[in-house]
Amino acid sequence: MVKAADRAKDPARSSVWLEKRAARSGGGPAGLDRDRIVSTSIRMLDEEGLAKLSMRKLATELGVTAMSLYWYVDTKDDIIEFAMDSVYGEVDLAAVDAAGDWQERIRVLALEYRGMLVRHGWMSPTVGQYLNIGPNAIAFGRKIHEAIRDTGLSLDRQPSAMSAVFQFVYGYGTIESQFSRRAAEAGMSQDEFYVEAVKAFRDDPEFEKQAEGMKEILDERATHGSVTAVWDRDFAYALDVLVAGIEVMVAREAEAARDAEK
Amino acid sequence: MVKAADRAKDPARSSVWLEKRAARSGGGPAGLDRDRIVSTSIRMLDEEGLAKLSMRKLATELGVTAMSLYWYVDTKDDIIEFAMDSVYGEVDLAAVDAAGDWQERIRVLALEYRGMLVRHGWMSPTVGQYLNIGPNAIAFGRKIHEAIRDTGLSLDRQPSAMSAVFQFVYGYGTIESQFSRRAAEAGMSQDEFYVEAVKAFRDDPEFEKQAEGMKEILDERATHGSVTAVWDRDFAYALDVLVAGIEVMVAREAEAARDAEK
């Protein structure tokens, strides 16, 4: 029997999902199994971050040797890809269907996506690095696709509109999880960390030079509650901008169609 | 004299830029110097990617030992941060000033940013991972800030609008550079790679199930020239969406102000 490690060492293989092969069942003495490996990985990634996860540590956590993992998985990357898709599975697709018009569905999808990125800070870098073509990622992508389709935008515009929204969410979620990671590393709450950062910024002798208009914004933000509240507000507003932009484009298309009819 | 390595080993230090210290001049026998280190790093990063850059390889390229680099730099991360800021310096800020209204300035900034991310594929992951507070990054940020200010949006909305645009650009540039990296790794042109990817997708037995509306989009895109042309088109359109969205918000604020006056 071929070992997992012998499969698919083809350097052109770019994703586990392109190498369809049944998961190894865990009948062995160590009670290992792919699901257990993946869920433990996710827990460790959430707790310690991407950089801290090593095969040896993961194996130790599972009460096993590093090399044992390679029976269930070809490479460490595979584990990451499985973990990612599992996280995509957290998205509540039923909530999307329950939402009303396309505007609302886009909002729900964006919130779900953002929540996922923030809950699992290690996802941002990996989303940008791996093909996201696991079953859950694809199911999520389909829902996005459906929502955008229902805008009524012409076919050639749909991918653009879609990326405008979801690339934004990706970037926003990345920054947000970044910030919370840094706060955690500094051992502060996000609010404390924000205060510190602003103070450091204001104390910088360069600040006056480039402060034009900055000061006012910083002051304004200080009066609006916690950091997370401001983030929620900003995110919702940016979504409004995007939805409004799409609505404008839809209206323009409709207008152009009317003109053509005349 | 303290060695570079002894400075700032404080784990709370989160960026080179927070550790203001003059650069070491390169009067030594190896003719080394921080600029040479950074520019060589950028070249190697462009050619080989982030994962392939190691201190030993970089040193070899410079005709020197790995440990020599540590005279000019505290850690490998510092080199990355210097390289990043140097790349931020490529942005043509004069072109931004030459542009007309805020709409046009936002477009120019977005194009510059996107170009930077695509030219240097290793930037996307690092932008998401480091504080971007080098001089060039800050100068770039200021220009963005100024453009957004000139929309006339109220202070508390400006950061949202800004992030809607530039988080989108970040996400878009990330995907794009991702794609071109994968094509290069597979030894294909981007067009060839696209054809292969679509074929693999269509051949997938799952395809029919989830194909609703996909087929048409894929076909449509095949008729619109090269992959890069489609990307340019999509990017421009998404920017239109964003600009239109901001215009709507500006108009709504103006309207609300008029109503309040009455």
Add this chain to the structure above:
DNA sequence: GACTGTTCTCGTACACCGTACAAGGATCCT
């Protein structure tokens, strides 16, 4: 119950990584 083949686990080893540390060569100032 013994035998055999498959399914798992492990110990060892390799090449590579970032970098701490201390020794020493090169250069400049006095």
Add this chain to the structure above:
DNA sequence: AGGATCCTTGTACGGTGTACGAGAACAGTC
């Protein structure tokens, strides 16, 4: 010429992902 300072190097440590082969645990057959 001597000493201080600047720069480069060799060696070593503890980490990484994972290739390879030995062997333990189990299932099925006689």
